[in-house]
Amino acid sequence: MTKRFDYLVFIGRFQPVHNGHLKLIHAALEHADKLIVICGSARQAVSPRNPFTLAERESMLRAALPADLQHRVFMLGCSDRMYNDQQWVTEIQSQVDKVIAVDTASLGHRAAEFSIGIVGSRGSRNAWYLELFPQWQRLEVDDEPGIDAQCVRDALFDAGGSRFDSCVAKLPPAVFDWLQVFRGGEVHARLAAEYRYLQDFRRSWAVAPYPPTFVTVDAVVIHSGHILLVRRRGMPGKGLWALPGGFIEQDEPIRDAVIRELKEETRLKVPAPVLAGSIRASRVFDHPQRSLRGRTITHGFLIELTPTGEGLPKVRGGDDADRAQWVPLFEFNRMETELFEDHFYIVNWFLGQI
Structure with a gap:
């Protein structure tokens, strides 16, 4: 037929x-x-x-x-x-x-x-x-x-x-x-633990009159063909690479929040005023399914650091990150399966603006 x-x-x-x-x-x-x-x-x-x-x-x-x-x-x-x-x-x-x-x-x-x-x-x-x-x-x-x-x-x-x-x-x-x-394997055990963590996280705000919307910040820091990434210390996404960032505090502007989170998670040896002056672009990333924690809207900032002749600034993991590392951009483009949530797509959007 x-x-x-x-x-x-x-x-x-x-x-x-x-x-x-x-x-x-x-x-x-x-x-x-x-x-x-x-x-x-x-x-x-x-x-x-x-x-x-x-x-x-x-x-x-x-x-x-x-x-x-x-x-x-x-x-x-x-x-x-x-x-x-x-x-x-x-x-x-x-x-x-x-x-x-x-x-x-x-x-x-x-x-x-x-x-x-x-x-x-x-x-x-x-x-x-x-x-x-x-x-x-x-x-x-x-x-x-x-x-x-x-x-x-x-x-x-x-x-x-x-x-x-x-x-x-x-x-x-x-x-x-x-x-x-x-169900009998290690991957299932790890994901089941993360699933329980997320369920507990959602239950913690279940008594709210309506589901909350979380606001976060993420820093895309570029220096001499490298991007600054952190490895997540805890759940969700434990062990995955991510952009430095996190939840904003109640008493701070969003731009201040991204500088604070960047410094806390990477110990980046660049003064805060220099980081703020190196912001080249920003955008809101709000895909409804970008985070399993619930409705989470992040403000991404592109920070381009000018080479000084002293090489890449020293970094080390801190706060929610167990490691911080400069990654060559050509290597980053092969890391999609290792990135937390939508961070790979956030970076690629900003790279199109450089």
Whole structure:
């Protein structure tokens, strides 16, 4: 039977793969010869919201797919690009073009010569991104009722594990078995501890009349092709690299807060007036899902220090950081999986301003 599309594109996070994903994949393959699965958050550091690597999510998907469909499904990863939708769209378009080019290399055709569509859940509150691809005809599929990846993750990290057993009907059998093995590993233990920390953090303000909005600051300090990073001492994100920063105090202006946090966490041997005078740009970063602690809006500051002939200023970890280090920018660009929250994307936004 002739298919309506040569290729359909399915974008999701698959944290984890569940029966709703499989329903959509089977529906897509009824209308298309091939399906290109684009896996979001592909290079994020693991966390209770993103517990599985790209390779692990592909392993789950392959385990859940029937053998006769394997060759019709491609899976690739893309970064989130939180503060630049056009970069995100461009990366997905490029990924799709490369898949089709490789898949049809023997035919000598270009991607533009094939019918390409995009598939998504009908009525999903998270389907806004479909509007960013007007060149691809949309195929909408009804959601599988009663399945939510967040609920599965909550059950996965819940103490005792009894809630996870109830997820068996929501997951492909192979994925349920895969996750049972995952629950016995060190990564699960670490993420479960962080999940409990975050739950306790949220409970601490549960009596407020409405959820609070936290205000933080982050410093992007550049010196001679290097960026200043700190390694987090505690949860959340213990052991991940991050920008120097933190919560503002009740009695200080935001600009003063970023200088204070920078000095406290790095012991940077540069006078505060020099740091303030070296601020080149600032921006508010407010993605609703940027922090697992709750609604957290950060004010980022780009601080460019002028070389003095004395090399990089000495730094050492302090306060919430167990280490501070100058990192060459070319190395930083390979550290996406090691960065806390959205700090990789904050830095890349500022680097575009230099």
